[in-house]
Amino acid sequence: MVLEYDLLTVIMDFPSGAGVPKHVHGGSVLVMVLSGEITLKEKGAEIIKRTGESWTEKPGDEHVVINAGTANVRVVVNMLLPKGAEATTLVK
Numbered sequence: 001m002v003l004e005y006d007l008l009t010v011i012m013d014f015p016s017g018a019g020v021p022k023h024v025h026g027g028s029v030l031v032m033v034l035s036g037e038i039t040l041k042e043k044g045a046e047i048i049k050r051t052g053e054s055w056t057e058k059p060g061d062e063h064v065v066i067n068a069g070t071a072n073v074r075v076v077v078n079m080l081l082p083k084g085a086e087a088t089t090l091v092k
Contacts, residue, residue, distance in 0.1 A: 004083040014038060014073040019066030026085030029057040029077060036073030039066050062091050 005027070011034070019038075032054040040047045040055060042063035049055060057063060067073045079087055 006081045006083060008077075008079040008081060008087055010077045010079075012075050012077060014065075014067035014075070016067055016070050016072070019064065020088075022062055022064050022091040023088050024060050024062055024091060025057055025079060025081075025088055027059055027079050027081035027087075029079050031055055031057070031075050031077050034074040034076055036067065036071050037069055038073045038075060039068045040064075041066070059085075 014036075031049075033049050033051050035051050037048050037050040040049055040063060042061060047055075081087060
């Protein structure tokens with residue numbers, strides 16, 4: 001059986017205070033910070049990622065990202081999604 005995937009690449013800008021509340025992805029994710037620094041909150045930890053740094057996310061991992069600084073942040077997000085999977089789902 002051959003699984004089919006979609007590759008989704010998105011550039012996101014986060015002004016000061018902006019972010020994405022608790023969410024999960026339907027596939028594997030690779031995020032790289034293009035400018036600024038962003039805070040990643042997952043598994044009870046807060047990690048600041050700066051320009052040039054990256055991280056990965058597994059399908060179903062709950063996490064939050066927020067620009068806690070004063071400068072704008074730009075990231076590039078690459079998602080490898082199985083056909084029909086939701087890119088992002090907010091967690092209540």
